[in-house]
Amino acid sequence: MTDRVYKLIEIVGTSPHGTDEATRNAIEKASKTVKNLDWFQVVETRGQIANGKIAHYQVVLKVGFRIED
Numbered sequence: 129m130t131d132r133v134y135k136l137i138e139i140v141g142t143s144p145h146g147t148d149e150a151t152r153n154a155i156e157k158a159s160k161t162v163k164n165l166d167w168f169q170v171v172e173t174r175g176q177i178a179n180g181k182i183a184h185y186q187v188v189l190k191v192g193f194r195i196e197d
Contacts, residue, residue: 134166134192141187147173150187164194 141154151170159165172188 133195135195137162137191137193138171139189139191141189143185144183145185147185147187150185151189154187154189155191158191162191162193164196165191166194167192 137158139154139158141150141152141157143149143153147170151168155165155168169190170187171190174186174188175182176184176186
């Protein structure tokens with residue numbers, strides 16, 4: 129295995145349907161502009177309440193991507 133160096137960024141995904149979809153939305157959108165995404169970590173989950181019900185989910189992710197040689 130070769131040595132690798134990663135850059136770490138933080139992104140926030142959102143969805144009205146749930147945390148899984150919010151996570152997927154964030155990763156899919158980030159992958160369009162950031163190369164070499166390798167891993168993610170969910171660091172925070174929060175949401176918006178409207179009329180006593182969950183209206184929207186937010187998921188904060190740390191995402192690592194490989195720095196190219």
